[in-house]
Amino acid sequence: MATQAVSRPGRRRFGSKAVRREALECYLFILPAVLGLVLFSLGPIVASGYLSLTDYSLLTPPNWVGLANYQAILSDPFFWQSLKVTATYVAVGLPLYTVASLLVALLMNQRVRGIGLFRTIFYLPSVISGVAVALLWRWLFNPDYGLLNIILSFFGFPAIDWLGTTATALPSLIGMGLWGIGADMLVYLAGLQGIPTDLYEAAEIDGGSWWSTFWRITLPLLTPVLFFNVVLRIIYLFQWFVEPAVVTNGGPDNSTLSYVLYLYRNAFSYLQMGYGAALAWILFAIVLVLTLLTFRSSPAWVYYEASRTRR
Amino acid sequence: MSALSGRQHEGPLATARGVGARTFSLSGRKRRQQLHQLFVYVVLIPLAAIVLIPLLWMVSTSLKQQMDVFLNPPVWIPLPPHWSNYSDLFTFYPLQLYAWNTTIITSLCIVGTLLSCSLAAYGFSRLRAPGRDVIFMLVLSTLMLPDVVTLVPTYILFQKLGWVNTFLPLIVPSFFGNAFYIFLLRQFMMTIPLELEDAARIDGASSLGIWWRIMIPLIRPALLMAAVFTFQYTWTDYLKPLIYLNDENKRTLAVALSYFTGSPRGGPQLHFLMAASFLSLLPLIIVFFFVQRTMIKGIVFTGLKG
Numbered sequence: 365m366a367t368q369a370v371s372r373p374g375r376r377r378f379g380s381k382a383v384r385r386e387a388l389e390c391y392l393f394i395l396p397a398v399l400g401l402v403l404f405s406l407g408p409i410v411a412s413g414y415l416s417l418t419d420y421s422l423l424t425p426p427n428w429v430g431l432a433n434y435q436a437i438l439s440d441p442f443f444w445q446s447l448k449v450t451a452t453y454v455a456v457g458l459p460l461y462t463v464a465s466l467l468v469a470l471l472m473n474q475r476v477r478g479i480g481l482f483r484t485i486f487y488l489p490s491v492i493s494g495v496a497v498a499l500l501w502r503w504l505f506n507p508d509y510g511l512l513n514i515i516l517s518f519f520g521f522p523a524i525d526w527l528g529t530t531a532t533a534l535p536s537l538i539g540m541g542l543w544g545i546g547a548d549m550l551v552y553l554a555g556l557q558g559i560p561t562d563l564y565e566a567a568e569i570d571g572g573s574w575w576s577t578f579w580r581i582t583l584p585l586l587t588p589v590l591f592f593n594v595v596l597r598i599i600y601l602f603q604w605f606v607e608p609a610v611v612t613n614g615g616p617d618n619s620t621l622s623y624v625l626y627l628y629r630n631a632f633s634y635l636q637m638g639y640g641a642a643l644a645w646i647l648f649a650i651v652l653v654l655t656l657l658t659f660r661s662s663p664a665w666v667y668y669e670a671s672r673t674r675r
Numbered sequence: 676m677s678a679l680s681g682r683q684h685e686g687p688l689a690t691a692r693g694v695g696a697r698t699f700s701l702s703g704r705k706r707r708q709q710l711h712q713l714f715v716y717v718v719l720i721p722l723a724a725i726v727l728i729p730l731l732w733m734v735s736t737s738l739k740q741q742m743d744v745f746l747n748p749p750v751w752i753p754l755p756p757h758w759s760n761y762s763d764l765f766t767f768y769p770l771q772l773y774a775w776n777t778t779i780i781t782s783l784c785i786v787g788t789l790l791s792c793s794l795a796a797y798g799f800s801r802l803r804a805p806g807r808d809v810i811f812m813l814v815l816s817t818l819m820l821p822d823v824v825t826l827v828p829t830y831i832l833f834q835k836l837g838w839v840n841t842f843l844p845l846i847v848p849s850f851f852g853n854a855f856y857i858f859l860l861r862q863f864m865m866t867i868p869l870e871l872e873d874a875a876r877i878d879g880a881s882s883l884g885i886w887w888r889i890m891i892p893l894i895r896p897a898l899l900m901a902a903v904f905t906f907q908y909t910w911t912d913y914l915k916p917l918i919y920l921n922d923e924n925k926r927t928l929a930v931a932l933s934y935f936t937g938s939p940r941g942g943p944q945l946h947f948l949m950a951a952s953f954l955s956l957l958p959l960i961i962v963f964f965f966v967q968r969t970m971i972k973g974i975v976f977t978g979l980k981g
Binding site for chain 2: 511
C-alpha cells in the first residue's frame, strides 16, 4: 500500500529546490498526525512498559519493582479467569461474527426492491452501539419479565436465567454480539460491490451454480476485505469491555469477567496502575502475536489481484 | 478499505431491475429471477423483524407507566401512550446538560478528525518526501495496537497536564490524526486524477490551496463517511468519558444512561431508561438516515474516477 504513491515516474521534475519544498510541505501536512502518533500512541506505549515495572497508585510517584507485577499476575486466579473468558469470547465470536456478517452482506448484495431499507435496518444496531444496547439486552435477558423468556414460555419451554448462571451468561453475551455485526456487514458489502460483473457473467455463461460461483469467484476476490475484517475483529474482540461491564458486571461468579474489565478494575477502581499496565502489556503481546500470525498466514488464503489493488 | 475506493459494479442481479422493460429476455430467466426475489424476501423479512424487535421493545417500553413495564404477556402498544415519561425525564434529570456536553465533545471531535486526517491523508497520498512511507506504516501500525495498552499512560499524561475532569482528553487527540481515517481518506484521494492537481499547480495554486479547493470537494463523500463514523463513535463512547470525567455536570449521555440502571435503593427505572436511551439514539438514527444515501452514492461517484 505504502509504495503505491511513489510509483509516479516522470512527474514534477522541477529540480532539487522544488523537491525539497515538496518534502517540507509533506512533513508539514502530516505533522499533526506524527505528533499524535508520538504523543498519544508511541509515548504512552513506552510509558506503559515502564509503569508495568513499577508500583503506582497515581497518588504517590511510581516505585520500581522490576518484574514483580508480572510474577504476581501469573499466580493471580482472576487473571487466568479473565483470560479464559476473553479467549473463549474470541474463539467463538470470531468465526461466528465473521460468517454471520458475510452471510448478511451476501443477502444485502441482492438486487431486490427495497433493499436500501433492509440495509438500513441491518446497519441500525451497529449505529446503536455501546451502553444503550447493553442496557436493552440486560433487560431482554431478564429471567422474570424479559422478552426472550416470554417467547420461550409462549412455545412452552421453561424459563432460562440467561445472565444468572455461570453456564449461560457468557454464551448469552456472545449471542448478543450478533446484533451488532452491521459495520462488518457494510465493509463486506463494499467489497462485494467491488467484484467486477463480467466475472459473474462469465460464470453464468459457463453454467456454474450459485455455490461454485461463490467459492470460485466471490470468496477469493473478497479475501482482502475478509482479511481486513478478521484482523480488526481480533484486535477489537480482545478489547471486549462495555457489554460485560454494563450487562453483567463480570458476573455471575466472574464467568463474564473479560480481560479488559479486569484491567479496568485494577487500574481505575483499585488504583493499581502498575499492575494494570502489566496486564495491558500481556494482552498487547498476545494480540500482537496473533495479528502477526494472521499476517503470516495471509499468503496462503488472501488473494490479491495486482490490477485490482493498484490501478 | 481499499474495497471502498474500488470501482463500483452493478451486482449480479442488476438486470432484475428492468425486468418489465426487457421484453427480449427469456421467460424462464424471468421466472428464475422472480423466484430468487421471493427467496431473498423470505429470508430477509424474518431476519429484519428479529433485528427490529429490541428496538420496537425499547420504544414501546419508553411509553409505558412504570408498573406496566413488567406485565406478562407484554403489552406492545401501551394505551394510552405515556408521553409524560419523556417530559418527566427532563424534569428529574439534567438530560439536556448531558446532551449538550455530548454535543460539544462530538462536534469538536468531528472537526478535529476531518481536519487533521484530511491534511495528513493529502501529505501521505500526494506529496513526496523521504521517509514518508515508513511514517505511514508506523501510523497504520497503531491500528494494530489495542487502545487498552495506552489507557493507563494516556490517563497519566492527561493527569499531568491537568486535563482530567475536563473535556480536553476527549477532544484534543482528535486534532492529531487517527490512523483509520487517514488510511480511509488517503485511499479516496488516490483515486483523484493527478491531472487536476497538476493543472492547478501550473495556475500557481499552493499545496494548501489544492488540498482545500480540489481534494476536499472531491472526497466529500469520504469525509461524510468519516464524519458519521466519528459521530457514532464519540456519541456512544463509554470508557473514555467514564475515566476522564468525574463531575456529575460533566457527564455525557452514554455515561449518564448507565446511572438509570438503578441504585440499590431505587431499582431500575426501565421506562425512563428506555426513553433516555431512545432519545440519545435519535440523533444517530436521523443522521445516518440522511447521510447513508449520499454516502453510498458518493462511493460510486468517487470510485468511478481515475
